[in-house]
Amino acid sequence: MPDLPRRIKIFEEGPREGFQFEKGPIPTEAKIRLIDALSDTGLRHIQIASFVDPRRVPGMADAEAVARGIRVRPGVEYSALWMNERGLRQALDIPHLRVDGKVRLYPSGSFLRSNLQRTPEENRAKNVALIQTCLAIGVPVTEASISSAFGCNFEGDIPLPSVLAMVEEALQLFTEHGCTLHHLILADTMAWATPLSVQRMIGAIRTRHPDLPLRLHLHDTRGMGLANAFAGLAMGIDLFDASIAGLGGCPFAKHRAAAGNVCTEDLVSMCHEMGIDTGTNLEALVTASEIAQQVVGHPLPGRVAQAGSLSAIREKRRAA
Amino acid sequence: MPDLPRRIKIFEEGPREGFQFEKGPIPTEAKIRLIDALSDTGLRHIQIASFVDPRRVPGMADAEAVARGIRVRPGVEYSALWMNERGLRQALDIPHLRVDGKVRLYPSGSFLRSNLQRTPEENRAKNVALIQTCLAIGVPVTEASISSAFGCNFEGDIPLPSVLAMVEEALQLFTEHGCTLHHLILADTMAWATPLSVQRMIGAIRTRHPDLPLRLHLHDTRGMGLANAFAGLAMGIDLFDASIAGLGGCPFAKHRAAAGNVCTEDLVSMCHEMGIDTGTNLEALVTASEIAQQVVGHPLPGRVAQAGSLSAIREKRRAA
Numbered sequence: 001m002p003d004l005p006r007r008i009k010i011f012e013e014g015p016r017e018g019f020q021f022e023k024g025p026i027p028t029e030a031k032i033r034l035i036d037a038l039s040d041t042g043l044r045h046i047q048i049a050s051f052v053d054p055r056r057v058p059g060m061a062d063a064e065a066v067a068r069g070i071r072v073r074p075g076v077e078y079s080a081l082w083m084n085e086r087g088l089r090q091a092l093d094i095p096h097l098r099v100d101g102k103v104r105l106y107p108s109g110s111f112l113r114s115n116l117q118r119t120p121e122e123n124r125a126k127n128v129a130l131i132q133t134c135l136a137i138g139v140p141v142t143e144a145s146i147s148s149a150f151g152c153n154f155e156g157d158i159p160l161p162s163v164l165a166m167v168e169e170a171l172q173l174f175t176e177h178g179c180t181l182h183h184l185i186l187a188d189t190m191a192w193a194t195p196l197s198v199q200r201m202i203g204a205i206r207t208r209h210p211d212l213p214l215r216l217h218l219h220d221t222r223g224m225g226l227a228n229a230f231a232g233l234a235m236g237i238d239l240f241d242a243s244i245a246g247l248g249g250c251p252f253a254k255h256r257a258a259a260g261n262v263c264t265e266d267l268v269s270m271c272h273e274m275g276i277d278t279g280t281n282l283e284a285l286v287t288a289s290e291i292a293q294q295v296v297g298h299p300l301p302g303r304v305a306q307a308g309s310l311s312a313i314r315e316k317r318r319a320a
Numbered sequence: 321m322p323d324l325p326r327r328i329k330i331f332e333e334g335p336r337e338g339f340q341f342e343k344g345p346i347p348t349e350a351k352i353r354l355i356d357a358l359s360d361t362g363l364r365h366i367q368i369a370s371f372v373d374p375r376r377v378p379g380m381a382d383a384e385a386v387a388r389g390i391r392v393r394p395g396v397e398y399s400a401l402w403m404n405e406r407g408l409r410q411a412l413d414i415p416h417l418r419v420d421g422k423v424r425l426y427p428s429g430s431f432l433r434s435n436l437q438r439t440p441e442e443n444r445a446k447n448v449a450l451i452q453t454c455l456a457i458g459v460p461v462t463e464a465s466i467s468s469a470f471g472c473n474f475e476g477d478i479p480l481p482s483v484l485a486m487v488e489e490a491l492q493l494f495t496e497h498g499c500t501l502h503h504l505i506l507a508d509t510m511a512w513a514t515p516l517s518v519q520r521m522i523g524a525i526r527t528r529h530p531d532l533p534l535r536l537h538l539h540d541t542r543g544m545g546l547a548n549a550f551a552g553l554a555m556g557i558d559l560f561d562a563s564i565a566g567l568g569g570c571p572f573a574k575h576r577a578a579a580g581n582v583c584t585e586d587l588v589s590m591c592h593e594m595g596i597d598t599g600t601n602l603e604a605l606v607t608a609s610e611i612a613q614q615v616v617g618h619p620l621p622g623r624v625a626q627a628g629s630l631s632a633i634r635e636k637r638r639a640a
Contacts, residue, residue: 002515002516002519004516151630153633156633156634156637157634191627192630194590194593194594195322195550195554195590195594196322196324196593196594196595197593197594199322220623221623221627222586222589222590222623222624222627222629222630223545223546223583223586223590223622223623223624224546224586224589224590225543226543226544226546226547227546227547227549227550227590229547230515230547230550230551231550234515234554258627259623259627263543266542266543266544269542269544270514270515270542270543270544270547273514273516273517274514274515274516274517275516302543303540303541303542303543303579304542304543307511307541307542307578307579309542310471310512310542313473313476314476314477317476
């Protein structure tokens, strides 16, 4: 039997991923309504916006208004995504946002070249500059993410040694600057992972760095999100990114769209049914998922919100 | 690392599950078109219809016309579902149908009582009568299925010992009548299974009967279909029911509907990406999945048909 963790931490990315991806304009108040609902689910980490160029990501033009407008619930950490010093300063301007520095590594040379117009050396220099900026301002640098760690639509399959090299680069950057790596995020950005490759990668990293806390960021484009999450759980992983209702992609669109992160309430349902504590209330998540669908105005891929939870069925039987 | 099988056999149930479930009438020729497309995918086992009371299942009123109308591809086994001698005789009337006797066990007493109006003893008597009828006609009895083996909306959680008792009942019935049990089907009819309960149940049965071939029938109502399939694969299971495009449920309907079986092309995609042979052509399955959507006239839950397969992305990169 697998060695499952007793409890996991979920990092909710639905608002940020969803508002970034959705085509239609979403009123600021609707975004705030969803985030406020998420604050009441027991989730402790919610990423609420991106401070990025609104010309490139129009859905984030109101990021500041959203961040300032939410009801701040004590005990919940709110965060935002940012990619440069301008975004970092915008985030720091919001008193209730938790701001951490994150180093970003790309094992796919093709992605670095064609999407970010950088060489590996230039990316390393960018990371060094980011760490220095953060430390100068007093922002802790605590996270590193490896994008498209399992495969990339531009590069194809990513060999495991390339990912292991990125792990070493991350650790070296942190050591050189006296920072502590709290989470190494393995991101299946373009949904190339399988349960087997998830387990192989975790195994390979663990062999070298047994105590490094690994966090999984799994997209569900080919329906393998929960299978990959289970593969991670079975290796003892207890840190997961997830997205309410599966926000962040639109598999119902006519085009062959990428899907969002693994759906929060579906992941929670699977965990609770296996006796794994998530610290969240599944029925409250189902409510938030319904709000997410209202906010975007179309069905979202999450399944438990449609089918109802097993705990709700048990409850009804007890009451009958 | 998990001990995955090298190859699996898939039992396609999409036509039978789908035509039975869909609300709107589907023309006989459209059904035949889908089955003919499935015949060209490499699938070796396709369940094409139910010979049941058309007043209860109107979508199966044309079962005979469908069964007679398909293009029979050598090497493919076509089968049908039937529940009584009348249905059995209808199936036997179609020369190209493979007809096997199947014993049905129900660990949920509530389901037996409220849906089939039977006691456990009456169900056992029904199974004995079915075996005797089959043997008298010369139909081999080869399969046993345990319905709602993981949980039941009527009964709630099903304790593992109740399932183990059904396994013993099945084996006893087969031994008593000199039949060989080819497949014991563990059916998660109402989608209560988790990867953990799948592995626990397989482990418990294997401890008692190490050589009994187990086959999984997994519904995807809460999005755990592939996770449960992976859990089975990791225990060496190599027999799976599946449903093209995820036919058999309509999660997009307003009501809280049950979903179909795990989606064939999504299961195949996961297997191929882990190096497991399925004997099928994924691109041909994607084509069949698109036909399934045309035939039912609305989106179906399968993801790979929407997102495109990873092998297609690799192919495009090679060609570029």
